[in-house]
Amino acid sequence: MAFKEGFLWGGATAANQCEGAWNVDGRGPALTDVTTGGSVNSPRYVTFVDKDGKPGKIPAHGGVLPEGAKYAVLEDELYPNHDGIDFYHHYKEDIALFAEMGFKTFRMSISWSRLYPNGDELEPNPKGIEFYRNVFTELKKYNIEPLVTIWHFDTPLYLEEHYGGWKNRELISFYERFVKTCFTEFKGLVKYWLTFNEINNTVMFLDLFGGKASDEAYQNAYQHLHHQFVASARAVKIGHEIDSENQIGCMICGITFYPLTSDPKDILANRHTWEQNIFYCGDVQCKGEYGSYAKRLWKEHNVNLEITEQDVKDLKEGTVDIYTFSYYMSTIVTTHKVDEKVGGNFSAGAKNPYLTYSDWGWALDPDGLTYYLEMIYDRYHKPLMVVENGLGAFDKVEEDGSIHDPYRIEYFREHIKAMDTAIENGVDLIGFTPWGCIDLVSAGTGEMRKRYGFIYVDKHDDGTGTMKRSKKDSFEWYKKVIASNGKDI
Numbered sequence: 075m076a077f078k079e080g081f082l083w084g085g086a087t088a089a090n091q092c093e094g095a096w097n098v099d100g101r102g103p104a105l106t107d108v109t110t111g112g113s114v115n116s117p118r119y120v121t122f123v124d125k126d127g128k129p130g131k132i133p134a135h136g137g138v139l140p141e142g143a144k145y146a147v148l149e150d151e152l153y154p155n156h157d158g159i160d161f162y163h164h165y166k167e168d169i170a171l172f173a174e175m176g177f178k179t180f181r182m183s184i185s186w187s188r189l190y191p192n193g194d195e196l197e198p199n200p201k202g203i204e205f206y207r208n209v210f211t212e213l214k215k216y217n218i219e220p221l222v223t224i225w226h227f228d229t230p231l232y233l234e235e236h237y238g239g240w241k242n243r244e245l246i247s248f249y250e251r252f253v254k255t256c257f258t259e260f261k262g263l264v265k266y267w268l269t270f271n272e273i274n275n276t277v278m279f280l281d282l283f284g285g286k287a288s289d290e291a292y293q294n295a296y297q298h299l300h301h302q303f304v305a306s307a308r309a310v311k312i313g314h315e316i317d318s319e320n321q322i323g324c325m326i327c328g329i330t331f332y333p334l335t336s337d338p339k340d341i342l343a344n345r346h347t348w349e350q351n352i353f354y355c356g357d358v359q360c361k362g363e364y365g366s367y368a369k370r371l372w373k374e375h376n377v378n379l380e381i382t383e384q385d386v387k388d389l390k391e392g393t394v395d396i397y398t399f400s401y402y403m404s405t406i407v408t409t410h411k412v413d414e415k416v417g418g419n420f421s422a423g424a425k426n427p428y429l430t431y432s433d434w435g436w437a438l439d440p441d442g443l444t445y446y447l448e449m450i451y452d453r454y455h456k457p458l459m460v461v462e463n464g465l466g467a468f469d470k471v472e473e474d475g476s477i478h479d480p481y482r483i484e485y486f487r488e489h490i491k492a493m494d495t496a497i498e499n500g501v502d503l504i505g506f507t508p509w510g511c512i513d514l515v516s517a518g519t520g521e522m523r524k525r526y527g528f529i530y531v532d533k534h535d536d537g538t539g540t541m542k543r544s545k546k547d548s549f550e551w552y553k554k555v556i557a558s559n560g561k562d563i
Protein backbone atom coordinates (compact mmCIF):
# COMPACT_ATOMS: atom_id res chain seq x y z
CA MET A 75 0.00 0.00 0.00
CA ALA A 76 1.21 3.42 -0.97
CA PHE A 77 -0.19 5.61 1.82
CA LYS A 78 2.49 7.91 3.14
CA GLU A 79 3.65 8.09 6.75
CA GLY A 80 1.42 10.65 8.49
CA PHE A 81 -1.52 10.11 6.10
CA LEU A 82 -4.54 11.86 7.61
CA TRP A 83 -7.11 9.13 8.28
CA GLY A 84 -10.27 10.34 9.95
CA GLY A 85 -13.93 11.10 9.48
CA ALA A 86 -16.18 13.98 8.45
CA THR A 87 -19.30 15.77 9.70
CA ALA A 88 -21.02 19.14 9.33
CA ALA A 89 -22.41 21.38 12.09
CA ASN A 90 -25.99 21.66 10.84
CA GLN A 91 -26.32 17.89 10.35
CA CYS A 92 -24.98 16.79 13.73
CA GLU A 93 -24.81 19.53 16.37
CA GLY A 94 -28.51 20.00 17.06
CA ALA A 95 -28.95 22.67 19.79
CA TRP A 96 -30.24 24.84 16.97
CA ASN A 97 -31.50 27.62 19.23
CA VAL A 98 -29.23 27.09 22.24
CA ASP A 99 -26.69 29.58 23.69
CA GLY A 100 -27.65 32.38 21.34
CA ARG A 101 -27.40 30.51 18.03
CA GLY A 102 -29.44 32.04 15.20
CA PRO A 103 -31.33 29.91 12.64
CA ALA A 104 -29.93 28.79 9.28
CA LEU A 105 -31.87 27.68 6.22
CA THR A 106 -31.56 24.05 7.36
CA ASP A 107 -33.62 24.93 10.44
CA VAL A 108 -36.69 25.69 8.32
CA THR A 109 -36.13 22.59 6.17
CA THR A 110 -38.25 19.49 6.83
CA GLY A 111 -37.27 15.84 6.53
CA GLY A 112 -37.85 14.05 3.22
CA SER A 113 -37.05 10.64 1.78
CA VAL A 114 -35.71 9.11 -1.41
CA ASN A 115 -39.13 9.60 -3.01
CA SER A 116 -40.24 12.88 -1.48
CA PRO A 117 -38.25 16.10 -1.38
CA ARG A 118 -37.35 18.14 1.68
CA TYR A 119 -39.39 21.32 1.99
CA VAL A 120 -38.59 24.79 3.22
CA THR A 121 -41.45 26.19 5.31
CA PHE A 122 -42.77 29.73 5.50
CA VAL A 123 -45.74 31.91 6.34
CA ASP A 124 -47.02 34.06 3.49
CA LYS A 125 -47.86 37.74 3.68
CA ASP A 126 -51.32 36.95 5.07
CA GLY A 127 -49.85 34.72 7.79
CA LYS A 128 -50.81 31.46 6.04
CA PRO A 129 -48.31 28.57 6.38
CA GLY A 130 -46.83 26.98 3.26
CA LYS A 131 -43.85 25.09 1.89
CA ILE A 132 -41.65 24.97 -1.21
CA PRO A 133 -39.22 22.23 -2.34
CA ALA A 134 -35.78 22.80 -0.77
CA HIS A 135 -34.14 22.34 -4.19
CA GLY A 136 -35.45 24.74 -6.80
CA GLY A 137 -38.34 26.21 -4.80
CA VAL A 138 -38.92 29.97 -4.83
CA LEU A 139 -40.37 31.77 -1.80
CA PRO A 140 -43.59 33.65 -2.71
CA GLU A 141 -43.43 37.45 -2.69
CA GLY A 142 -43.69 38.80 0.87
CA ALA A 143 -43.41 35.38 2.57
CA LYS A 144 -41.13 34.82 5.58
CA TYR A 145 -39.27 31.62 6.47
CA ALA A 146 -40.89 30.03 9.51
CA VAL A 147 -40.77 26.98 11.76
CA LEU A 148 -44.27 25.46 11.59
CA GLU A 149 -45.80 23.59 14.49
CA ASP A 150 -46.87 20.35 12.80
CA GLU A 151 -43.64 19.78 10.83
CA LEU A 152 -40.51 17.88 11.85
CA TYR A 153 -37.12 19.57 11.41
CA PRO A 154 -34.42 16.89 11.77
CA ASN A 155 -31.57 19.41 11.88
CA HIS A 156 -32.97 21.00 15.06
CA ASP A 157 -31.72 18.05 17.13
CA GLY A 158 -29.23 16.49 14.72
CA ILE A 159 -27.49 13.86 16.83
CA ASP A 160 -26.94 16.43 19.58
CA PHE A 161 -23.20 16.53 19.02
CA TYR A 162 -23.39 19.86 20.89
CA HIS A 163 -23.85 17.95 24.14
CA HIS A 164 -22.13 14.68 23.18
CA TYR A 165 -18.87 15.90 21.64
CA LYS A 166 -16.63 14.54 24.41
CA GLU A 167 -18.09 11.06 24.13
CA ASP A 168 -17.96 11.19 20.31
CA ILE A 169 -14.37 12.42 20.15
CA ALA A 170 -13.34 9.67 22.58
CA LEU A 171 -14.83 7.14 20.13
CA PHE A 172 -13.00 8.76 17.19
CA ALA A 173 -9.79 8.56 19.21
CA GLU A 174 -10.46 4.89 19.90
CA MET A 175 -10.62 4.30 16.14
CA GLY A 176 -7.26 6.04 15.87
CA PHE A 177 -8.42 9.15 13.95
CA LYS A 178 -5.56 11.45 12.94
CA THR A 179 -7.97 14.11 11.79
CA PHE A 180 -11.62 15.07 12.27
CA ARG A 181 -13.50 17.14 9.72
CA MET A 182 -16.24 19.33 11.16
CA SER A 183 -17.76 22.69 10.34
CA ILE A 184 -18.40 25.86 12.26
CA SER A 185 -22.00 27.01 12.33
CA TRP A 186 -21.87 30.62 11.10
CA SER A 187 -25.05 31.52 13.00
CA ARG A 188 -23.60 30.16 16.25
CA LEU A 189 -20.86 32.82 15.97
CA TYR A 190 -22.96 35.50 14.26
CA PRO A 191 -26.66 34.73 14.91
CA ASN A 192 -27.89 37.06 12.18
CA GLY A 193 -24.67 37.23 10.21
CA ASP A 194 -24.33 41.01 10.05
CA GLU A 195 -23.41 41.76 13.68
CA LEU A 196 -20.11 43.46 14.39
CA GLU A 197 -19.17 41.26 17.35
CA PRO A 198 -19.38 37.47 17.66
CA ASN A 199 -21.39 35.50 20.21
CA PRO A 200 -18.90 34.45 22.95
CA LYS A 201 -20.86 31.26 23.71
CA GLY A 202 -20.34 30.11 20.13
CA ILE A 203 -16.62 30.70 20.29
CA GLU A 204 -16.42 28.89 23.60
CA PHE A 205 -18.14 25.81 22.18
CA TYR A 206 -15.73 25.42 19.27
CA ARG A 207 -12.71 26.15 21.44
CA ASN A 208 -13.84 23.34 23.74
CA VAL A 209 -14.23 20.95 20.82
CA PHE A 210 -10.78 21.79 19.37
CA THR A 211 -9.18 21.46 22.81
CA GLU A 212 -10.81 18.07 23.26
CA LEU A 213 -9.46 16.95 19.86
CA LYS A 214 -5.98 18.17 20.77
CA LYS A 215 -6.09 16.01 23.89
CA TYR A 216 -6.06 12.97 21.57
CA ASN A 217 -3.73 14.47 18.95
CA ILE A 218 -6.55 14.65 16.43
CA GLU A 219 -5.98 17.44 13.90
CA PRO A 220 -9.18 19.38 13.19
CA LEU A 221 -10.07 19.95 9.54
CA VAL A 222 -12.56 22.79 9.62
CA THR A 223 -15.12 23.68 6.97
CA ILE A 224 -15.99 27.33 7.40
CA TRP A 225 -19.26 27.24 5.42
CA HIS A 226 -21.22 24.02 5.04
CA PHE A 227 -24.52 25.05 3.36
CA ASP A 228 -25.58 27.07 6.44
CA THR A 229 -25.72 30.78 5.72
CA PRO A 230 -27.58 32.50 8.59
CA LEU A 231 -31.28 32.65 7.74
CA TYR A 232 -31.33 36.38 8.41
CA LEU A 233 -28.84 36.94 5.58
CA GLU A 234 -30.97 34.83 3.25
CA GLU A 235 -34.09 36.77 4.15
CA HIS A 236 -32.80 40.33 4.43
CA TYR A 237 -29.99 40.35 1.89
CA GLY A 238 -31.14 37.69 -0.57
CA GLY A 239 -28.23 35.34 0.23
CA TRP A 240 -25.05 34.98 -1.80
CA LYS A 241 -26.30 36.67 -4.94
CA ASN A 242 -25.80 39.86 -2.91
CA ARG A 243 -22.20 41.14 -2.90
CA GLU A 244 -22.57 42.32 0.71
CA LEU A 245 -22.34 38.70 1.85
CA ILE A 246 -18.61 38.79 1.05
CA SER A 247 -17.88 41.26 3.84
CA PHE A 248 -20.03 39.40 6.38
CA TYR A 249 -18.20 36.19 5.54
CA GLU A 250 -14.88 38.02 5.81
CA ARG A 251 -15.73 39.14 9.33
CA PHE A 252 -16.77 35.60 10.23
CA VAL A 253 -13.56 34.01 8.90
CA LYS A 254 -11.37 36.64 10.55
CA THR A 255 -12.96 35.68 13.85
CA CYS A 256 -12.37 31.97 13.18
CA PHE A 257 -8.72 32.41 12.20
CA THR A 258 -8.01 34.70 15.17
CA GLU A 259 -9.93 32.90 17.89
CA PHE A 260 -8.80 29.40 16.91
CA LYS A 261 -5.20 30.24 16.00
CA GLY A 262 -2.89 27.49 17.21
CA LEU A 263 -5.80 25.05 17.54
CA VAL A 264 -6.68 24.63 13.86
CA LYS A 265 -4.39 24.54 10.85
CA TYR A 266 -6.49 22.89 8.08
CA TRP A 267 -9.42 24.95 6.75
CA LEU A 268 -11.88 24.61 3.87
CA THR A 269 -13.61 27.79 2.74
CA PHE A 270 -16.86 26.49 1.16
CA ASN A 271 -18.29 22.98 1.16
CA GLU A 272 -19.19 21.60 -2.28
CA ILE A 273 -19.09 25.10 -3.71
CA ASN A 274 -19.95 23.77 -7.21
CA ASN A 275 -23.38 22.43 -6.16
CA THR A 276 -24.93 25.83 -6.87
CA VAL A 277 -24.40 25.45 -10.59
CA MET A 278 -24.15 21.66 -10.85
CA PHE A 279 -27.58 21.00 -9.36
CA LEU A 280 -29.29 23.44 -11.71
CA ASP A 281 -29.82 20.98 -14.53
CA LEU A 282 -28.13 17.76 -13.52
CA PHE A 283 -31.37 16.20 -12.45
CA GLY A 284 -33.55 16.35 -15.47
CA GLY A 285 -35.13 19.79 -15.66
CA LYS A 286 -33.73 22.78 -17.54
CA ALA A 287 -33.08 25.83 -15.41
CA SER A 288 -33.97 29.33 -16.63
CA ASP A 289 -31.38 31.89 -17.69
CA GLU A 290 -32.27 33.89 -14.61
CA ALA A 291 -31.47 30.90 -12.39
CA TYR A 292 -28.08 30.62 -14.14
CA GLN A 293 -27.45 34.35 -13.75
CA ASN A 294 -28.11 34.13 -10.01
CA ALA A 295 -26.10 30.94 -9.60
CA TYR A 296 -23.01 32.28 -11.39
CA GLN A 297 -23.16 35.62 -9.55
CA HIS A 298 -23.63 33.77 -6.24
CA LEU A 299 -20.58 31.65 -7.10
CA HIS A 300 -18.51 34.64 -8.09
CA HIS A 301 -19.17 36.21 -4.69
CA GLN A 302 -18.19 32.97 -2.97
CA PHE A 303 -14.97 32.76 -5.05
CA VAL A 304 -14.00 36.27 -3.98
CA ALA A 305 -14.96 35.52 -0.37
CA SER A 306 -12.91 32.33 -0.50
CA ALA A 307 -9.87 34.10 -1.98
CA ARG A 308 -10.03 36.80 0.66
CA ALA A 309 -10.34 34.14 3.35
CA VAL A 310 -7.18 32.46 2.03
CA LYS A 311 -5.31 35.75 2.18
CA ILE A 312 -6.58 36.61 5.67
CA GLY A 313 -5.86 33.08 6.90
CA HIS A 314 -2.26 33.21 5.68
CA GLU A 315 -1.72 36.65 7.19
CA ILE A 316 -3.01 35.58 10.59
CA ASP A 317 -1.03 32.34 10.68
CA SER A 318 1.42 31.28 7.99
CA GLU A 319 0.97 27.67 9.17
CA ASN A 320 -2.61 27.64 7.90
CA GLN A 321 -3.37 25.24 5.03
CA ILE A 322 -6.52 26.38 3.30
CA GLY A 323 -8.42 24.38 0.74
CA CYS A 324 -11.33 24.43 -1.66
CA MET A 325 -13.98 21.71 -1.44
CA ILE A 326 -15.66 20.43 -4.56
CA CYS A 327 -18.52 17.95 -4.93
CA GLY A 328 -16.57 15.41 -6.96
CA ILE A 329 -18.67 13.47 -9.40
CA THR A 330 -16.96 11.56 -12.20
CA PHE A 331 -18.77 12.03 -15.52
CA TYR A 332 -18.64 9.52 -18.37
CA PRO A 333 -20.05 9.77 -21.89
CA LEU A 334 -22.72 7.15 -22.62
CA THR A 335 -21.62 6.43 -26.19
CA SER A 336 -18.69 6.98 -28.52
CA ASP A 337 -20.73 9.52 -30.48
CA PRO A 338 -18.37 12.55 -30.62
CA LYS A 339 -21.35 14.67 -29.56
CA ASP A 340 -21.52 12.70 -26.31
CA ILE A 341 -17.75 13.02 -25.80
CA LEU A 342 -17.94 16.77 -26.26
CA ALA A 343 -21.03 17.10 -24.05
CA ASN A 344 -19.19 15.13 -21.37
CA ARG A 345 -16.20 17.44 -21.54
CA HIS A 346 -18.49 20.46 -21.26
CA THR A 347 -20.19 18.90 -18.25
CA TRP A 348 -16.81 18.54 -16.50
CA GLU A 349 -16.16 22.20 -17.27
CA GLN A 350 -19.45 23.50 -15.90
CA ASN A 351 -19.81 21.19 -12.93
CA ILE A 352 -16.27 20.42 -11.77
CA PHE A 353 -13.52 22.55 -13.35
CA TYR A 354 -15.34 25.90 -13.24
CA CYS A 355 -14.92 26.23 -9.46
CA GLY A 356 -11.66 24.33 -9.02
CA ASP A 357 -9.93 26.40 -11.72
CA VAL A 358 -10.84 29.72 -10.10
CA GLN A 359 -9.87 28.54 -6.64
CA CYS A 360 -6.65 26.75 -7.66
CA LYS A 361 -5.44 28.88 -10.58
CA GLY A 362 -6.86 32.25 -9.54
CA GLU A 363 -8.79 32.94 -12.72
CA TYR A 364 -11.74 31.71 -14.75
CA GLY A 365 -11.08 28.95 -17.27
CA SER A 366 -11.05 29.74 -20.99
CA TYR A 367 -14.42 27.97 -21.38
CA ALA A 368 -16.17 30.21 -18.81
CA LYS A 369 -17.14 32.72 -21.52
CA ARG A 370 -18.91 29.95 -23.42
CA LEU A 371 -20.80 28.85 -20.31
CA TRP A 372 -21.96 32.39 -19.56
CA LYS A 373 -22.96 32.99 -23.16
CA GLU A 374 -25.01 29.80 -23.27
CA HIS A 375 -27.31 31.22 -20.58
CA ASN A 376 -27.02 34.96 -21.32
CA VAL A 377 -25.18 35.52 -18.07
CA ASN A 378 -23.62 38.90 -17.38
CA LEU A 379 -21.37 38.82 -14.36
CA GLU A 380 -20.42 41.77 -12.25
CA ILE A 381 -16.67 41.36 -11.68
CA THR A 382 -14.62 44.26 -10.29
CA GLU A 383 -10.90 44.91 -10.81
CA GLN A 384 -10.35 44.25 -7.13
CA ASP A 385 -12.13 40.89 -7.52
CA VAL A 386 -9.71 39.87 -10.29
CA LYS A 387 -6.77 40.80 -8.06
CA ASP A 388 -8.21 38.98 -5.03
CA LEU A 389 -8.85 35.81 -7.01
CA LYS A 390 -5.25 35.84 -8.26
CA GLU A 391 -3.80 36.38 -4.78
CA GLY A 392 -6.07 34.00 -2.89
CA THR A 393 -5.48 30.61 -4.49
CA VAL A 394 -5.90 27.61 -2.21
CA ASP A 395 -3.10 25.44 -0.78
CA ILE A 396 -4.93 22.14 -1.14
CA TYR A 397 -7.76 20.71 -3.27
CA THR A 398 -10.31 18.67 -1.38
CA PHE A 399 -13.46 16.98 -2.61
CA SER A 400 -16.27 14.59 -1.81
CA TYR A 401 -16.68 11.47 -3.89
CA TYR A 402 -19.73 9.24 -3.84
CA MET A 403 -20.55 8.35 -7.43
CA SER A 404 -20.13 8.68 -11.16
CA THR A 405 -22.81 9.83 -13.59
CA ILE A 406 -23.51 9.39 -17.28
CA VAL A 407 -23.72 12.22 -19.81
CA THR A 408 -25.41 11.83 -23.17
CA THR A 409 -27.09 13.77 -25.95
CA HIS A 410 -29.12 10.67 -26.81
CA LYS A 411 -32.55 9.75 -25.54
CA VAL A 412 -32.31 7.13 -22.79
CA ASP A 413 -34.97 4.66 -21.80
CA GLU A 414 -33.71 3.65 -18.41
CA LYS A 415 -33.02 6.35 -15.86
CA VAL A 416 -31.44 5.70 -12.49
CA GLY A 417 -34.03 7.30 -10.20
CA GLY A 418 -33.29 7.94 -6.54
CA ASN A 419 -32.25 11.35 -5.30
CA PHE A 420 -29.55 13.36 -7.10
CA SER A 421 -29.13 10.73 -9.78
CA ALA A 422 -31.70 11.14 -12.54
CA GLY A 423 -29.17 10.41 -15.33
CA ALA A 424 -28.83 7.37 -17.58
CA LYS A 425 -28.13 4.05 -15.94
CA ASN A 426 -24.61 2.65 -16.22
CA PRO A 427 -24.94 -1.08 -17.01
CA TYR A 428 -21.47 -1.79 -15.60
CA LEU A 429 -22.26 -0.50 -12.12
CA THR A 430 -24.53 -1.25 -9.19
CA TYR A 431 -26.44 1.39 -7.25
CA SER A 432 -27.08 2.21 -3.59
CA ASP A 433 -30.61 2.25 -2.17
CA TRP A 434 -30.65 5.97 -2.93
CA GLY A 435 -29.66 5.40 -6.56
CA TRP A 436 -26.02 6.50 -6.21
CA ALA A 437 -23.64 4.60 -8.52
CA LEU A 438 -21.03 2.55 -6.67
CA ASP A 439 -17.85 3.21 -8.61
CA PRO A 440 -14.42 3.03 -6.96
CA ASP A 441 -12.66 3.28 -10.36
CA GLY A 442 -14.34 6.63 -10.76
CA LEU A 443 -12.42 7.78 -7.68
CA THR A 444 -9.07 6.77 -9.19
CA TYR A 445 -10.08 8.57 -12.39
CA TYR A 446 -11.04 11.74 -10.50
CA LEU A 447 -7.88 11.77 -8.38
CA GLU A 448 -5.57 11.31 -11.37
CA MET A 449 -7.39 13.85 -13.52
CA ILE A 450 -7.45 16.54 -10.82
CA TYR A 451 -3.89 16.03 -9.60
CA ASP A 452 -2.57 16.35 -13.11
CA ARG A 453 -4.56 19.58 -13.56
CA TYR A 454 -3.45 21.40 -10.40
CA HIS A 455 -0.45 19.62 -8.84
CA LYS A 456 -1.72 20.46 -5.38
CA PRO A 457 -2.05 18.03 -2.45
CA LEU A 458 -5.46 16.36 -2.51
CA MET A 459 -7.77 15.12 0.23
CA VAL A 460 -10.88 12.99 -0.12
CA VAL A 461 -12.91 14.70 2.60
CA GLU A 462 -16.16 12.78 2.00
CA ASN A 463 -16.89 9.29 0.78
CA GLY A 464 -19.16 6.59 2.09
CA LEU A 465 -22.24 4.45 1.71
CA GLY A 466 -25.59 5.73 2.91
CA ALA A 467 -27.45 2.55 3.84
CA PHE A 468 -30.19 1.05 6.01
CA ASP A 469 -28.57 -0.51 9.11
CA LYS A 470 -30.23 -3.10 11.31
CA VAL A 471 -29.70 -3.29 15.06
CA GLU A 472 -29.68 -6.95 16.18
CA GLU A 473 -31.34 -8.09 19.41
CA ASP A 474 -28.02 -8.08 21.24
CA GLY A 475 -27.40 -4.52 20.04
CA SER A 476 -24.74 -5.42 17.44
CA ILE A 477 -24.85 -3.92 13.93
CA HIS A 478 -23.41 -5.92 11.05
CA ASP A 479 -22.50 -3.74 8.09
CA PRO A 480 -20.31 -5.81 5.72
CA TYR A 481 -21.65 -3.77 2.75
CA ARG A 482 -20.04 -0.64 4.25
CA ILE A 483 -16.73 -2.39 4.87
CA GLU A 484 -16.77 -3.69 1.30
CA TYR A 485 -17.50 -0.19 -0.04
CA PHE A 486 -14.60 1.36 1.85
CA ARG A 487 -12.23 -1.49 1.02
CA GLU A 488 -12.77 -0.87 -2.70
CA HIS A 489 -12.44 2.90 -2.37
CA ILE A 490 -9.26 2.61 -0.32
CA LYS A 491 -7.83 0.37 -3.05
CA ALA A 492 -8.85 3.00 -5.60
CA MET A 493 -6.97 5.70 -3.67
CA ASP A 494 -3.96 3.42 -3.33
CA THR A 495 -3.89 2.93 -7.10
CA ALA A 496 -3.99 6.69 -7.67
CA ILE A 497 -1.12 7.23 -5.22
CA GLU A 498 0.89 4.51 -6.98
CA ASN A 499 0.22 6.40 -10.20
CA GLY A 500 1.73 9.58 -8.83
CA VAL A 501 -1.08 11.42 -7.05
CA ASP A 502 -0.21 13.34 -3.87
CA LEU A 503 -3.11 12.31 -1.66
CA ILE A 504 -2.73 13.40 1.97
CA GLY A 505 -5.97 12.49 3.73
CA PHE A 506 -9.23 10.57 3.80
CA THR A 507 -12.21 11.51 5.96
CA PRO A 508 -15.24 9.25 5.32
CA TRP A 509 -18.55 11.07 5.51
CA GLY A 510 -20.78 10.77 8.57
CA CYS A 511 -18.23 8.73 10.53
CA ILE A 512 -20.96 8.93 13.15
CA ASP A 513 -24.59 8.67 11.87
CA LEU A 514 -26.12 12.08 11.23
CA VAL A 515 -28.95 13.81 9.36
CA SER A 516 -28.72 13.39 5.57
CA ALA A 517 -28.29 16.65 3.68
CA GLY A 518 -30.15 15.54 0.56
CA THR A 519 -33.19 13.87 2.10
CA GLY A 520 -33.08 14.92 5.78
CA GLU A 521 -33.29 11.29 6.83
CA MET A 522 -31.64 9.54 9.78
CA ARG A 523 -32.22 6.11 8.27
CA LYS A 524 -29.72 6.90 5.50
CA ARG A 525 -26.78 6.01 7.70
CA TYR A 526 -23.08 6.39 6.93
CA GLY A 527 -21.43 5.88 10.32
CA PHE A 528 -18.95 3.55 11.93
CA ILE A 529 -20.84 4.68 15.02
CA TYR A 530 -24.60 4.14 15.21
CA VAL A 531 -26.82 6.78 16.82
CA ASP A 532 -30.22 5.82 18.22
CA LYS A 533 -32.18 8.62 16.55
CA HIS A 534 -35.06 8.09 14.12
CA ASP A 535 -37.02 9.88 11.44
CA ASP A 536 -40.12 10.30 13.60
CA GLY A 537 -37.98 12.30 16.03
CA THR A 538 -37.70 9.51 18.63
CA GLY A 539 -34.53 7.93 19.98
CA THR A 540 -32.24 7.96 23.00
CA MET A 541 -29.22 9.42 21.12
CA LYS A 542 -27.24 6.46 22.48
CA ARG A 543 -24.05 5.72 20.52
CA SER A 544 -22.93 2.18 19.63
CA LYS A 545 -20.25 0.62 17.45
CA LYS A 546 -21.02 -1.07 14.13
CA ASP A 547 -18.78 -3.89 12.83
CA SER A 548 -17.12 -1.34 10.55
CA PHE A 549 -15.82 0.47 13.66
CA GLU A 550 -13.27 -2.26 14.49
CA TRP A 551 -12.48 -2.72 10.81
CA TYR A 552 -11.65 0.98 10.28
CA LYS A 553 -9.57 1.00 13.46
CA LYS A 554 -7.45 -1.78 11.94
CA VAL A 555 -7.16 0.10 8.64
CA ILE A 556 -5.84 3.20 10.38
CA ALA A 557 -3.48 1.24 12.67
CA SER A 558 -1.91 -0.42 9.61
CA ASN A 559 -1.86 2.83 7.59
CA GLY A 560 -4.15 1.33 4.98
CA LYS A 561 -2.38 -2.03 4.61
CA ASP A 562 -4.81 -4.22 6.50
CA ILE A 563 -8.08 -3.71 4.67
Ligand code: P53
Pocket residue numbers: 088091271272327400402420462466509515516517518519524
Ligand atom coordinates in the same frame (compact mmCIF):
# COMPACT_ATOMS: atom_id res chain seq x y z
P1 P53 B 1 -26.63 12.88 1.75
C1 P53 B 1 -25.58 15.51 -3.23
C2 P53 B 1 -24.70 14.75 -3.98
C3 P53 B 1 -23.43 14.50 -3.49
C4 P53 B 1 -23.05 15.04 -2.27
O1 P53 B 1 -25.25 13.35 1.11
C5 P53 B 1 -23.92 15.81 -1.55
C6 P53 B 1 -25.18 16.06 -2.02
C7 P53 B 1 -26.14 16.89 -1.24
O2 P53 B 1 -26.95 16.06 -0.51
O3 P53 B 1 -23.61 16.41 -0.37
C8 P53 B 1 -22.53 16.01 0.44
O4 P53 B 1 -26.61 13.39 3.17
C9 P53 B 1 -22.51 17.03 1.55
C10 P53 B 1 -22.91 16.48 2.89
C11 P53 B 1 -23.89 15.35 2.69
C12 P53 B 1 -23.19 14.23 1.95
O5 P53 B 1 -22.69 14.68 0.72
O6 P53 B 1 -27.68 13.51 0.93
O7 P53 B 1 -21.29 17.72 1.66
O8 P53 B 1 -23.40 17.52 3.67
O9 P53 B 1 -24.46 14.90 3.86
C13 P53 B 1 -24.04 13.01 1.71
O10 P53 B 1 -26.62 11.40 1.72
